[in-house]
Amino acid sequence: MIHVFASVRVKPECLAQALECYREFVPAVLQYEAGCLQYVPTVDVDMGLPNQEINECLIVVAERWKTVQDFRSHLGMPHSAAFRAKMEPLLAAGITVRVARSSL
Numbered sequence: 001m002i003h004v005f006a007s008v009r010v011k012p013e014c015l016a017q018a019l020e021c022y023r024e025f026v027p028a029v030l031q032y033e034a035g036c037l038q039y040v041p042t043v044d045v046d047m048g049l050p051n052q053e054i055n056e057c058l059i060v061v062a063e064r065w066k067t068v069q070d071f072r073s074h075l076g077m078p079h080s081a082a083f084r085a086k087m088e089p090l091l092a093a094g095i096t097v098r099v100a101r102s103s104l
Contacts, residue, residue: 001037004063004071005098008041012057014090019043019059021086028079035070039063057092071099 010018022041029039040062044054065071074080087095 001102002065002068002071003100003102004061004065005100006061006063007096007098008059008061008087008091009055009093009095010057010059010090011092015043015057015059018087018090021083021090022059022061025079025083029074032079033070033074033077035066036074037064037066068099 008018019041026039026041029036042060042062044056044058046052046054063071065074084095
């Protein structure tokens, strides 16, 4: 199993629209991609912690995939390509990903 953390930096005025895109996209990922165990877009919650970073223009998508190949397949799915095209004008910067495996 792998964990993927996608950092999606959106334009300040586009956060609500970007989240709506995810509301439409996530059900397709979960329905059509058997290798996806979790796909959860998240936004920061201000807890007032002194060491906490807050970015109101950042969506972090927490994903879990059965295999690396499942994740690679996800990137090539038609609904993923359509989603990326829909998100492109909303982005302040590109989408970056961190791919990790459990270390224990």
